[in-house]
Amino acid sequence: xxxxxxxxxALVSMRERLTDTCRQRTYGMKYSNRIGIPVSALIVILLITxxxxxxxxxxxxxxxxxxxxxxxxxxxxxxxxxxxxxxYQSAYDVHYYNEDNVFDAFDTFSSTDTAxxxxxxxxxxxxxxxxxxxxxRAKYYYTCGRNARGGKWVIQKDQxxxxxxxxxxxxxxxxxxRR
Numbered sequence: 001x002x003x004x005x006x007x008x009x010a011l012v013s014m015r016e017r018l019t020d021t022c023r024q025r026t027y028g029m030k031y032s033n034r035i036g037i038p039v040s041a042l043i044v045i046l047l048i049t050x051x052x053x054x055x056x057x058x059x060x061x062x063x064x065x066x067x068x069x070x071x072x073x074x075x076x077x078x079x080x081x082x083x084x085x086x087x088y089q090s091a092y093d094v095h096y097y098n099e100d101n102v103f104d105a106f107d108t109f110s111s112t113d114t115a116x117x118x119x120x121x122x123x124x125x126x127x128x129x130x131x132x133x134x135x136x137r138a139k140y141y142y143t144c145g146r147n148a149r150g151g152k153w154v155i156q157k158d159q160x161x162x163x164x165x166x167x168x169x170x171x172x173x174x175x176x177x178r179r
Contacts, residue, residue: 064088064104073108073119078126078133085132109136110143144168 072081088105091098109116120140123133145168148161157165 062100062104064101064108066104066108069105069108073123073136076119076122078123081123082127082130082132085136086130106135106139109139111140112144112147116140141168 069081069084072078072084085105088098088101092102117140120133120137124137127133145165148165148168150157150161152161
């Protein structure tokens, strides 16, 4: 009986030591070392990950040549201009990182040059099925409207300035209602 009790005490003692070792690994120093490595690895990964992979477009993706777009527009090379602008849109459709190129391309038409009006009319006649001349002309009208508005408060503007601003903004929205 004594031998059985001794054997039982040895098993209990061994079980307690194993339990203590497991507790120490789970809650003790060894556990914090295990979690410390993944946390520091995560921090390093976040630091070296490019901004574009985190959902923001990076400046390296901005590859819009505004001078070429303006050259094609002013020299009435509307087919080439259409294919270039639609190419930017297609690249955006493939991946949203390229959205800044679309904005930059149409930002080329942020001008108040009155000669642009006749060029837009020719472009629309030459390429009536494309969205690009309509979007470019809408950007032009928006810029003209903002310029007509000026920096004054609406209450400080005279009626002529206010009507000119409304006219440009009205043209901008009429573009898309016709299509």
